[in-house]
Amino acid sequence: MPSKRKLTMRQLRQMLRLCADGVSVRDIAVLQGIARSTVQDNLDRARSAGLTWPVPAELTDDILEHRLFSPKGVKQGMRRRVEPNWSALSIELKKPGVTLSILWEEYRAEHPDGYGYSRFCDLFRGFERRLTPTMRQEHVAGDKAFVDYSGKKVPIVDRKTGEVREAELFLGVLGASSYTYAEATWTQTLPDWIGSHVRMFRFFDGVPRLLVPDNLKSGVNRASFYDPEINRSYGMMASHYGVGVLPARPRRPKDKAKVENGVRFAQSCILGRLRKQTFFSLTEANEAIAGAVRRINDHVMRRLGQSRRDLFDMMERPALAALPGEDYEFAEWRLARVSTDYHVEFERYFYSVPHNLIRQQVDVRATSRAIEIFLQGKRVAVHQRRYGGPRYGTNPDHMPSSHRRYAEWTPERFRRWAASIGPNTEGLIIAILASRPHPEQGFRTCLGVLKLYRAIGTMQAEAVSARAVEIGGLTCKSIGALISSHKAPRHSAEPAAVGEHANLRGPGYFH
The missing domain is CATH 1.10.10 (Arc Repressor Mutant, subunit A)
Structure with a gap:
């Protein structure tokens, strides 16, 4: 000095x-x-x-x-005592639990006549100021990942029509090592936003403690410094991976300086270098982006003398939490109210819940394969998601007992029941169902007839059925009268003559 x-x-x-x-x-x-x-x-x-x-x-x-x-014998620009390798110390400081005090003690153990603690700290801060003119945020290994979209987009050409469609560029940067991930997606909507996070975690092969997103609507419903409201689907994804979400303050780009610098670097190293290439699909674009990302991560940083990949392998990878057993599957959450027919609607299809939940407000979780319905956090129903076919998906266990019995009535079931008695009875049931404008209107009549047949033998039931079809007696009352009067004819070669009557349709009606 x-x-x-x-x-x-x-x-x-x-x-x-x-x-x-x-x-x-x-x-x-x-x-x-x-x-x-x-x-x-x-x-x-x-x-x-x-x-x-x-x-x-x-x-x-x-x-x-x-x-x-200046003291004699000290050249201009030279310090009087041995200095440590400040670049190496700045890397060590990013490791969990490492402080300047610990680094100074190790330095003094190696150089007993070295600088005192206060001068050591001053010199280290001076080295940091040479790295960047703004205040450096301390980033511990495995602590934070900064995520955002680049403002610049990737043009992709439709091979058939020549139409140019622009894709978004997603970027994720780890705080301590600046290890970078990038990919192109069609939109910034919730499915693409969450899907990019899932692929980013797979690329890092681990999970940081915190995510620092910008206040994108897909991630943050309401921006606030004190109490930001996280999108529910985004929050469920974070819960699946055990990572916290700490949104950057609105209009405070320095809160996520890592990703801001990564965005600028990506725009030059990715978009700048790929600007003369023409992409005809999102897959082609992402293959080229992956090559550019490898170049970014393998580039040796001049002041630190190491690449992002070296820093990641050395200090960041061991500090990341392990990935869960399965990737998160994107799910969309919506509020719905159970209608009077004990169904809830999602994307114009209807899914049943237990009938005692009528008029209750429930949460609907929709994935590409399933629809789950929750009441106060408890799952009350699950259905396979429908994309076509019948619009109603009804679980019989959700129906009241009276509805359940009625739901089990089908024309095929009545035909099978009647066929178990005989062909004439099956023909009678077919005739009853055909005589109504809608088959469902004949269900009760069929049920009544088959109950009447429980009290008589099979042969008599077959005879009554044949006679009922002959005379057009297709009601429970007519068939009951035939049974009680014992007028069912015995087997004969020719059917008995039937009197003419305006209300009789005749056998030709049923052909």
């Missing part, structure tokens, strides 16, 4: 000028208000340094101070 001094360089220049004009040491001391010994000491220093008035213009105050007050 320079020796202690009390005079400014302006006073020293004035002292040299007065001395050159022949003013005595005593008078110079009186004029400047300082001790005569101080004047004499500084003039001796000037003579030893070979300085006379006028002082050359190229001697700035810093150079003049160094020539007059």
Whole structure:
């Protein structure tokens, strides 16, 4: 360090000028208000340094101070004591639990006559300021990943029509190592946003402690410094991976300086280098982007002397949490109210819930394969998601008992039931169902007829059925009358003659 001094360089220049004009040491001391010994000491220093008035213009105050007050034997720009490798220390400081105090103790153990703690810290902060002119945020390994979209887009050409469609560029940067991930997606919507995170975690082969997104609507419903509201689907994804979400403050780009720098670097190293290539699909674009990302991560940073990949492998990868057993499957959450038919609607399809939940508000979780319905956090129903076919998906267990019995009635079931008695009874059931504008309107009649047949034998039931079809008696009342009057004909070669009547349709009606 320079020796202690009390005079400014302006006073020293004035002292040299007065001395050159022949003013005595005593008078110079009186004029400047300082001790005569101080004047004499500084003039001796000037003579030893070979300085006379006028002082050359190229001697700035810093150079003049160094020539007059630096200890002998110390060259300009050289420090008196052994310095550590500041680049290596800045990397070590990013590791969990490492502090400047620990690094200083290790330095002093190796160099007992090295700098004291306060000077050591000053020199280290000076090294950090040379890395960047703004305040550096301390990023611990495995602590944060910064995510955002680049403002610039990737043009993709439709091979058939020649139409150009622009894809978004997603970027994720780990805080400590600056290890970078990038990919193109068609949109910034929730499915693409969450899908990019899933692929990013797979690329890192681990999970950081925190995610720092911008206030994109797909991730943050309501931006706030004190109480930001995270999108529910995004929050479920974060919960699946055990990572916290800490949105950057609105209009505070320095909160996510890592990804901001990564965006600028990506725009030059990815978009700039790929600008002359033409992509005809999202897959082609992502293959080229992956190559550019490898180049970014393998590039040796001049001041640190190591690449992002080296830093990642050395300190960041061991600090990341392990990935869960399965990737997160994107799910969309919606609020719905159970209608009076105990179904909820999602994308114009209807899914049943237990009938006692009518008019309750429930949460619907929709994935590409399933629809899950929750009431106060408890799952009450699950269905395979429908994309076509019947619009209603109904679980019989969700129906009231009366509805369940009715739901089990189908024309095929009644036909099978009747066929178990005989062909004539099956023909009767077919005739009853065909005589109604809608088959469902004949279900109760079929049920009543088959119940009547429980009290008689199979042969008599077959005879009554044949007679009922002959005379057009297709109601429970008519068939009951045939059974009670015992007029069912025995087997004969020709059917008995039937009287003409306006209400009788005849067998030709059923052909």
